[in-house]
Amino acid sequence: MANRYALRMELPQSWTIIDVFTGQPAVVRQRVMVGMSxxxxxxxxxxxNVRDVKRRERAERKS
Structure with a gap:
């Protein structure tokens, strides 16, 4: 199963977590995952990614 989230360096020492399915920065609990160490x-x-894989596996079992 492909990872949904990946890292993108914006500046040295500043990273963004992107949703590879949408190309947009990921959002967790209404916080955009940008400017991270x-x-x-x-x-x-x-x-x-671990949580997403578990969520997709549960969804596949229900189908």
Whole structure:
């Protein structure tokens, strides 16, 4: 299953998490995932992709 979220460097030490399906910055709890430190962005993108895979697997089982 393809990862939904990826990182894009905006400036040195400033990263954005993008939704690869839409090409837009990801939004979590009404917060746009832009201007993040490299470490925070890496940690968050891993968590978001794990959650998304689990969500899609549940949806496939229900179909």
């Amino acid at each position: 490299p470490r925070d962005a890496e940690d968050m993108v891993v968590q978001m």
